Amino acid sequence: MIVKNTLGIPVYVPEWDDRIPAGDDGEKFEITSDRVRSAPSLRSAVAKGYVVVLDHDQSDGIQASLAKMSTKAKKPSEDAMLDDVVIRGQFLDYSGYGKVNRGLVRALTAKNISVSVDPVDLGKPQLLYGDARCGLPIRPRCQGMLDINSVVPTFGSPGPSGMRVLYTTVESETIPDAVVSAAKKYERVWCVSKFCCDTFGKYGIDAGVLSPHINDGIFCSKGEEYQFSSPLPSFKFFTIFGMSHRKVGTNVIESFLKEFDPSDDVCLIVAHRDKRGEDAQKQFADVISDLVSRCGKKHPPLVVRMPKNVTEADLAKLYRSVDACVLAARGEGFCLPYAEAAMCGIPSVAPRFGGQLDFLDDSSAFLVDIERTIIKPGTTGTILWDGTVMADTVGVEFIKRLGTSMRLCWSASPKKRNLMASRAASKLADMCSADAVVSQFKGLVTK
Numbered sequence: 001m002i003v004k005n006t007l008g009i010p011v012y013v014p015e016w017d018d019r020i021p022a023g024d025d026g027e028k029f030e031i032t033s034d035r036v037r038s039a040p041s042l043r044s045a046v047a048k049g050y051v052v053v054l055d056h057d058q059s060d061g062i063q064a065s066l067a068k069m070s071t072k073a074k075k076p077s078e079d080a081m082l083d084d085v086v087i088r089g090q091f092l093d094y095s096g097y098g099k100v101n102r103g104l105v106r107a108l109t110a111k112n113i114s115v116s117v118d119p120v121d122l123g124k125p126q127l128l129y130g131d132a133r134c135g136l137p138i139r140p141r142c143q144g145m146l147d148i149n150s151v152v153p154t155f156g157s158p159g160p161s162g163m164r165v166l167y168t169t170v171e172s173e174t175i176p177d178a179v180v181s182a183a184k185k186y187e188r189v190w191c192v193s194k195f196c197c198d199t200f201g202k203y204g205i206d207a208g209v210l211s212p213h214i215n216d217g218i219f220c221s222k223g224e225e226y227q228f229s230s231p232l233p234s235f236k237f238f239t240i241f242g243m244s245h246r247k248v249g250t251n252v253i254e255s256f257l258k259e260f261d262p263s264d265d266v267c268l269i270v271a272h273r274d275k276r277g278e279d280a281q282k283q284f285a286d287v288i289s290d291l292v293s294r295c296g297k298k299h300p301p302l303v304v305r306m307p308k309n310v311t312e313a314d315l316a317k318l319y320r321s322v323d324a325c326v327l328a329a330r331g332e333g334f335c336l337p338y339a340e341a342a343m344c345g346i347p348s349v350a351p352r353f354g355g356q357l358d359f360l361d362d363s364s365a366f367l368v369d370i371e372r373t374i375i376k377p378g379t380t381g382t383i384l385w386d387g388t389v390m391a392d393t394v395g396v397e398f399i400k401r402l403g404t405s406m407r408l409c410w411s412a413s414p415k416k417r418n419l420m421a422s423r424a425a426s427k428l429a430d431m432c433s434a435d436a437v438v439s440q441f442k443g444l445v446t447k
Helices: 032-037 040-047 061-072 096-110 177-183 196-202 250-259 278-294 314-322 336-343 396-412 414-432 436-445
Strands: 002-005 012-014 016-019 051-055 086-090 114-119 146-152 164-168 188-191 235-241 267-274 303-307 324-326 347-349 366-368 372-376 389-392
Touching: 012 040, 032 366, 040 051, 051 061, 086 096, 096 114, 096 146, 096 177, 096 336, 096 436, 114 146, 164 177, 164 196, 188 196, 235 250, 235 314, 235 396, 250 278, 250 303, 250 396, 267 314, 278 303, 278 336, 324 336, 324 396, 336 347, 347 396, 366 396, 414 436
Parallel strands: 086 114, 086 146, 146 164, 164 188, 235 267, 235 324, 267 303, 324 347, 347 366
Antiparallel strands: 002 051, 012 016, 372 389
């Protein structure tokens, strides 16, 4: 039987564990009788118009039936593949990937796009109860017409079915050869920000932007505030991170301790998200205690550590109860905390480097100038950043500039801070709403 793939992307045939390639316009493909008989799913592809029968053996009943069906099938629409989307990756933790993946599913399903979820972390869920009840359409080891691997490039490989997409992030201006090689195995590469796409572009990879969807029903300026167990100073900085070479985190604490005094009536609230549980929390508490003891001040400013992880709803309450968000990672592909903070009505203090510059500028955030540095191989515990160009956010000069920017934020009027946050939130509404994300998604699929 002679057929033509009209869909524009490979059509996966599970019985063969193989695909009918898209080919060039008008290209024909021959399928043997045995293969036709072995693949009941071919009937569905023909019925939907994804595969057109051009010639067949009229004495073969199955082929004749498929040919007749083919003459009645409608031409598939440009977004036909949206009927069968599979997203594979982290879903059940509070990592950036986990939050981005859950957000994408939420946006697509809100617009009636059929999605199946294949979590790589199904055996070790980390979500708290309030977030675990998110109704994810979990179908392990499923396959779809549009197969999205939302993972660190070197942590996965393309699936066997449909159009194979890598949806990922990079936090540096250069990337190792292993990451480039892994990304080039996919037919499409999507990233969370223009910063990531620009980095991939240096290696001949034409990546497209698919912004994270952020739930504006949770992260919004109107709503409850977090109820702290004891009175705190009137001005509150907030930071959240997991301990890592890239996130650093301790630099924010160090800058705060050096820049402020108790007389400033200010505190730094630190939330720590780490997948390793209570032992990591205790280790983190020890790190903060050590930083406070080494700051050289008899009476240092107040640093408050959140003792436990918080749900997304409680995180939004935290944002609404503080005055500014501050982080200073060596690099970010997007940085959800800056975005979530802005949507909750508070501005950020942030390095002038990374994906956050898609929605932050000098009118909407207190940006800190940086120097670039090459990460020495073997110092990070992962090849992902070995030899890459990132921001130096641990040097003495940066620590000083970060402290100065935090003071500028502290001294700004509430009206100015609110205006800055609203400017960032306005950009984010255009980028990260369900409508915006689905529009970007459809544009990337049909590109």
